[in-house]
Amino acid sequence: MKTPVPDLFDRDKNFAPAAQALRSRKRESFCQEVAGECWGNNTEAYCRAFGATDRDAAGASAARLMRDATVRARIAFLRDESVERMGVDRLWILEKRKHIAEHSRNAADRLRALEDLERSLGLTEPVKIAVEQNTNVNLSGMAGVVKIENAAEFARIMEAVRAAGEREAAKPVDVAPGGNQH
Numbered sequence: 001m002k003t004p005v006p007d008l009f010d011r012d013k014n015f016a017p018a019a020q021a022l023r024s025r026k027r028e029s030f031c032q033e034v035a036g037e038c039w040g041n042n043t044e045a046y047c048r049a050f051g052a053t054d055r056d057a058a059g060a061s062a063a064r065l066m067r068d069a070t071v072r073a074r075i076a077f078l079r080d081e082s083v084e085r086m087g088v089d090r091l092w093i094l095e096k097r098k099h100i101a102e103h104s105r106n107a108a109d110r111l112r113a114l115e116d117l118e119r120s121l122g123l124t125e126p127v128k129i130a131v132e133q134n135t136n137v138n139l140s141g142m143a144g145v146v147k148i149e150n151a152a153e154f155a156r157i158m159e160a161v162r163a164a165g166e167r168e169a170a171k172p173v174d175v176a177p178g179g180n181q182h
Contacts, residue, residue, distance in 0.1 A: 022074055026050050030062075031071060035078035042066055094120060 022028040026049050033045035042062035043055055052058040065071050083089070097120070100113035118124055 022070065027065065027071060028074070030065060031074040031078060035075050035082060039079075090120075 022031060030045055030049035033048050034040075034042055038045035038048065042065075043059040046052055046058040046062035046065070047055065050058070050061070052061070094117065097113045097117045101110050101117060104110045104113065
């Protein structure tokens with residue numbers, strides 16, 4: 001018999017299926033461990049909940065349990081509940097990481113805080129750049145790296161841009177009496 005998938009979008013969280021303890025005490029204990037001390041270490045949580053000593057078998061069994069929608073929903077509910085109880089939210093954590101990145105004396109701590117911020121904000125994905133062009137220079141770029149297909153044409157364009165910048169800088173500036181520019 002197939003277990004019903006819990007409705008995670010129930011309006012009253014206290015009556016959602018995930019709010020109820022699982023029928024199996026060991027599965028409930030596993031969920032409590034994953035949502036608590038073993039956050040992110042499913043193998044350790046399985047060993048603690050089921051008393052397993054073989055870590056390879058425990059890892060496989062933990063992976064099997066994590067495929068169960070009821071178990072995942074219960075863990076998500078328990079994590080949300082603990083975050084709510086602590087009074088911590090995503091913004092608070094981001095602010096603390098930002099503070100560490102700005103004010104820590106240790107460069108390694110600053111770098112780790114910046115990396116965590118980058119991951120939290122989803123900035124680790126490469127940025128793709130689309131360039132609209134009217135020339136025969138093909139550009140493609142990702143995350144600050146630009147590949148130039150036709151170097152000679154690109155050099156000609158850059159020289160024209162540099163020359164235009166020099167012409168702009170060489171223009172005389174009218175200065176009216178009193179120091180106001182026109």
